[in-house]
Amino acid sequence: MSWYEALDYCNSNFCGLLRIKSENDQKETERELKRRNITEPVWVGLKESRLWIWMNGRQVGNWSNWKGGSPPEHCGAIEKVDGQYKLCDKDCGNKYRVLCERKSQERDSDRLIKHQILVSNMSNIALVFLSALLIFWAFPPPTAESRLRTFHIGPVSTVRETAEKECNTSYTGLVTVYDQQDNMEISKLVQSNGWIGTYGGNIRSMKWSNGDDVTFNRSPTCSGEMCCAAMKADGDWESLQCNGTKHFMCYKQDVGRKSYSLIHEDRTWFEAQLYCRENHTDLVSIRDETENEQVKNAGEHHNNPFWIGLLEDTVEWAGGGQSAYRNWKSPNPDTSPRYPGAYMDSSGNWYKNTGSDFRPLCYKSFIHVSKNNMSWEEALDYCGNHTNTTGLLTIHSENDQIETERELRRTVHNISGPVWVGLRQSRLFGFWIWINGLHVGNYSNWKGGSPPEHQMSLHCGAIEKVDGQYKWFDKDCRKKYWVLCERK
Secondary structure, three states: OOHHHHHHHHHHHOOOEOOOOOHHHHHHHHHHHHHOOOOOOEEEEEEEOOOEEEOOOOEOOOOOOEOOOOOOOOEEEEEEEOOEEEEEEEOOOOOOEEEEEOOOOOOHHHOOOOEOOOOOOOOOOOOEEEOOEEEEOOOOOOOOOOOOEEEEEOOOOEOHHHHHHHHHHHOOEEOOOOOHHHHHHHHOOOOOEEEEEEEEEEEEEEEEOOOOOOOOOOOOOOOOOOEEEEEOOOOOEEEEOOOOOEEEEEEEEEOOEEEEEEEEEEEOHHHHHHHHHHHOOEEOOOOOHHHHHHHHHHOOOOOOOEEEEEEEEEEEEHHHOOOOOOOEOOOOOOOOOOOOEEEEEOOOOEEEOOOOOEEEEEEEEOEEEOOOOEOHHHHHHHHHHOOOEEEEOOOOOHHHHHHHHHHHHOOOOOOOOOEEEEEEEOOOOOOEEEOOOOEOOOOOOEOOOOOOOHHHOOOEEEEEEEOOEEEEEEEOOOOOEEEEEEEO
């Protein structure tokens, strides 16, 4: 396969294309190639930028083994020449066998020594499995749709307190349900009933449907357990029972701006939320007086109040998740501390607990947030060497971005400053690549909608919250920020 096909395969199935960081690595690679009697070129994780870099973002260091003694151009392979295996430059489109790397349990200096051989019985595929090295002749399978968060159900029924401890120990925590899709996926795990992460607090709090911080408010005091906000014709707000029906304002987030749509259908607040999320971005949120005026103008000529995206209730989520999605079976649930826990049935309906035992519904996040600030290079080391992580976080889809934002918004982190991710720029050509070697593809989330200009930019990528939105920025690689890693 070509170098880029090889890169895809190794990233999808293992830890990436093989990196050779020492003479010991070279010797172990040669031993395996000789044992398999391979003399033709095989791809490794080396590609020319301005400097030659391994696919974890590191430059080729003090040790190298180039044919001729100095580095050439294009993509890197190992080839047997005059009886010796040497690093050679090859056209990236050439079709060769491939060396992949798999996470080793050995110390770094011995990471390629122990191995196990398995040859498949398919005539066109031969796989050599090592503890850190694979040689293969196959194309990559499709990747999973959701890679940064998974749902799980505990084995036994228990009280809520024990259920939460079990989820915290075995996974990340009791599940936070963010939207209708989450609710449907989680309900598939439930045979009878299962604990979810909601609990009733003593104090009501306000939440925007899209997760924005509440920085502006014109709502009067809520007189019930749960209230939702509606805007009047003069721009003031009302606090109303959420199960009443009204017209509602949706918004769509475009690059650098919001567009508003007043929907002339009578729906409850939660029905309006579902409609906006399915057909636009969400129910509208309002951050300041200027946006309030914009929403009022978008609802011009509408004399009756319409729903906006503000919810007020006593519900909080275990682990600090920030979600305004609700799916109570009762239109007026008791969310007071008298019934602190909640459970879901197999249809996805929620109920307040009255003292029963249920199996815990847990989630696992594959995003790790560091506890300390560090430079991008230090972050690369930290994520690559941490016991439970595989490298700096990479973001390849809108779903990845959403899951990242959810993790950053959790109250246990509450991060608004920059955080490093696995994004770096080629200083010569100006394109941005992820540390797994993939170019930034169809999905990106740069501030302003496009990457910074090559000659004007800094060279390392971070996420930062600006005007309520988490965007990608170029940053000075020496600056010290928190770090996002991918968990195993």
